[in-house]
Amino acid sequence: MPGIYNTTPSGSGKPVRHHTLVVLVENQPGVLARVAGLFARRGFNIYSLAVAPTDDDERFSRITIVVDVESSPLEQITKQLFKLINVVKISELDPADSVERELMIATVKADPSVRSQVIELVDVFKGSVIDVGFDELSIAVNGDPDKLDDVEELLRPYGIVELQRTGRVALPKLERTPPRLKSLQNRSA
Numbered sequence: 001m002p003g004i005y006n007t008t009p010s011g012s013g014k015p016v017r018h019h020t021l022v023v024l025v026e027n028q029p030g031v032l033a034r035v036a037g038l039f040a041r042r043g044f045n046i047y048s049l050a051v052a053p054t055d056d057d058e059r060f061s062r063i064t065i066v067v068d069v070e071s072s073p074l075e076q077i078t079k080q081l082f083k084l085i086n087v088v089k090i091s092e093l094d095p096a097d098s099v100e101r102e103l104m105i106a107t108v109k110a111d112p113s114v115r116s117q118v119i120e121l122v123d124v125f126k127g128s129v130i131d132v133g134f135d136e137l138s139i140a141v142n143g144d145p146d147k148l149d150d151v152e153e154l155l156r157p158y159g160i161v162e163l164q165r166t167g168r169v170a171l172p173k174l175e176r177t178p179p180r181l182k183s184l185q186n187r188s189a
Helices: 031-042 071-083 115-124 145-158 179-188
Strands: 005-007 016-026 045-053 060-068 087-093 098-109 128-132 136-143 160-165 169-172
Touching: 016 031, 016 071, 031 045, 031 060, 031 071, 071 087, 087 169, 098 145, 115 128, 115 136, 115 145, 136 145, 145 160
Parallel strands: none
Antiparallel strands: 005 016, 016 060, 016 087, 045 060, 098 136, 098 160, 098 169, 128 136
């Protein structure tokens, strides 16, 4: 099923169904509030939300929304989103055909006796130390959401003082079949 994937939240034991929607909107005051309000009115919990102006045209912003709902009401939500005057385009990304990333910044207890262990752990996940205190480290790690869940779980025994995650951003995977081969495959079919 496109746009639906199962994950198991830590300790819950039951799967959660998530949909990743990418909404292109006019970059106007109040648009994000109207989009979020629509989800709230429909009783859908926004699992993750990321928004920024688009790279090619600052008149538009790209909102990536990860929401946990059943598949049938999602059609209702997309229809309602299209009714909002500032919504230009909506895409649903299938996790199998997309690349998702998230950033996590955390401050972790790390007195001198365990500091090297925390740094080594962060290095294993290709993260970086971004600030150093007397008995704490601030670290940054980016990657797919499952990777950040793993890092968070492994840092927990050291003592997480503060933790912030950005929410997911996603793009469709790139085409991997060269155009020439694709046309040959279509002829043989």
